[in-house]
Amino acid sequence: MPPRSIRDEIKQRRPFESAEQEAVVALLRTASDVARRIDATLATGGLTQPQYNVLRILRGADGPLPTMEVAARMVTPTPGITRLLDRLVGAGLVTRVACRKDRRRMLCTITDDGRAALDRLAPSVSEGAVGVMSRLSADDTATLLRLLDEVREGVRAAERAPTT
Amino acid sequence: MPPRSIRDEIKQRRPFESAEQEAVVALLRTASDVARRIDATLATGGLTQPQYNVLRILRGADGPLPTMEVAARMVTPTPGITRLLDRLVGAGLVTRVACRKDRRRMLCTITDDGRAALDRLAPSVSEGAVGVMSRLSADDTATLLRLLDEVREGVRAAERAPTT
DNA sequence: GGTGAAATGTTGATGCGTCAACTAAATGCG
DNA sequence: CGCATTTAGTTGACGCATCAACATTTCACC
Numbered sequence: 221m222p223p224r225s226i227r228d229e230i231k232q233r234r235p236f237e238s239a240e241q242e243a244v245v246a247l248l249r250t251a252s253d254v255a256r257r258i259d260a261t262l263a264t265g266g267l268t269q270p271q272y273n274v275l276r277i278l279r280g281a282d283g284p285l286p287t288m289e290v291a292a293r294m295v296t297p298t299p300g301i302t303r304l305l306d307r308l309v310g311a312g313l314v315t316r317v318a319c320r321k322d323r324r325r326m327l328c329t330i331t332d333d334g335r336a337a338l339d340r341l342a343p344s345v346s347e348g349a350v351g352v353m354s355r356l357s358a359d360d361t362a363t364l365l366r367l368l369d370e371v372r373e374g375v376r377a378a379e380r381a382p383t384t
Numbered sequence: 385m386p387p388r389s390i391r392d393e394i395k396q397r398r399p400f401e402s403a404e405q406e407a408v409v410a411l412l413r414t415a416s417d418v419a420r421r422i423d424a425t426l427a428t429g430g431l432t433q434p435q436y437n438v439l440r441i442l443r444g445a446d447g448p449l450p451t452m453e454v455a456a457r458m459v460t461p462t463p464g465i466t467r468l469l470d471r472l473v474g475a476g477l478v479t480r481v482a483c484r485k486d487r488r489r490m491l492c493t494i495t496d497d498g499r500a501a502l503d504r505l506a507p508s509v510s511e512g513a514v515g516v517m518s519r520l521s522a523d524d525t526a527t528l529l530r531l532l533d534e535v536r537e538g539v540r541a542a543e544r545a546p547t548t
Numbered sequence: 549g550g551t552g553a554a555a556t557g558t559t560g561a562t563g564c565g566t567c568a569a570c571t572a573a574a575t576g577c578g
Numbered sequence: 579c580g581c582a583t584t585t586a587g588t589t590g591a592c593g594c595a596t597c598a599a600c601a602t603t604t605c606a607c608c
Contacts, residue, residue: 251415
């Protein structure tokens with residue numbers, strides 16, 4: 221079975237105005253599909269994707285991280301981070317204490333329960349990623365990675381140049 | 385300036401567990417960046433991305449479309465569609481009337497104001513897409529498209545096979 | 549040392565995605 | 579015909595992203 225084009229998937233009759241538009245739509249659609257797949261996996265552990273992301277960040281850190289540093293390492297920066305951490309603290313997966321040196325900061329740490337939740341989910345997540353990419357050769361995967369790097373670079377360039 | 389790798393961007397110290405994981409993260413991150421860029425453009429016209437999407441669908445249709453048909457053509461299917469349409473109707477960009485043949489159905493149509501909003505935004509959106517993809521050659525863009533098709537196919541395959 | 553600027557984080561409002569429960573209308577089938 | 583099933587759409591609840599406004603604290607500079 222050959223892969224379906226986006227035009228098929230969104231039942232679009234008319235061709236895209238430009239190859240670039242088609243690529244953008246394909247990118248957004250694909251990411252949405254992948255995200256939903258991952259969400260389904262994480263939901264079995266009662267976590268959402270951003271929550272999982274925060275836990276990974278905190279576990280990977282050498283020690284406690286200030287809130288904004290957590291935000292900086294996420295896919296999406298501020299300020300939803302506060303409420304996201306609120307929920308994780310509420311669930312007992314993260315602790316948050318005021319920093320004594322800089323009293324503006326809150327230091328976040330993953331708890332043992334948090335680590336346990338990660339350990340439980342890690343295999344499925346890993347499998348999921350492999351599964352999703354299974355139709356791509358190693359070369360294809362590397363190429364995809366490179367092209368995505370270029371796209372992000374293009375976004376940055378567009379942001380620097382004030383849009384019309 | 386060479387493009388930045390995702391590892392740099394999310395300040396990750398340790399390498400990814402697998403190339404697949406890295407590709408998945410890169411895909412999600414890139415889509416998020418692109419989406420935010422597009423949102424910024426659409427916001428100048430007071431529209432969100434899904435709202436723009438709905439308007440495009442309705443304008444592209446031959447006639448009125450039932451709600452679920454609109455949903456089916458969107459990036460994300462049901463049932464947020466109802467409230468999405470509620471807001472568009474509220475803004476006067478869409479009208480919704482009950483279908484006489486099948487009274488369960490609501491038929492949605494784009495209004496002249498809706499068309500005008502699209503016309504106003506179309507050039508910027510088009511430019512934005514080109515700008516974001518500007519660092520990719522035509523071949524690169526085609527390759528990206530093909531690889532994304534394969535990824536979505538991988539997602540479908542993973543969905544058919546009950547995950548661990 | 550004191551003042552203005554910058555950084556850290558929180559909160560409220562709004563829109564969206566997702567799940568689950570529900571109504572209402574149409575359809576299939578005996 | 580009559581009842582069960584299916585389909586279309588709505589609604590409520592929850593989590594997240596984003597914007598703007600805000601309090602607190604620190605920092606830089608004079």
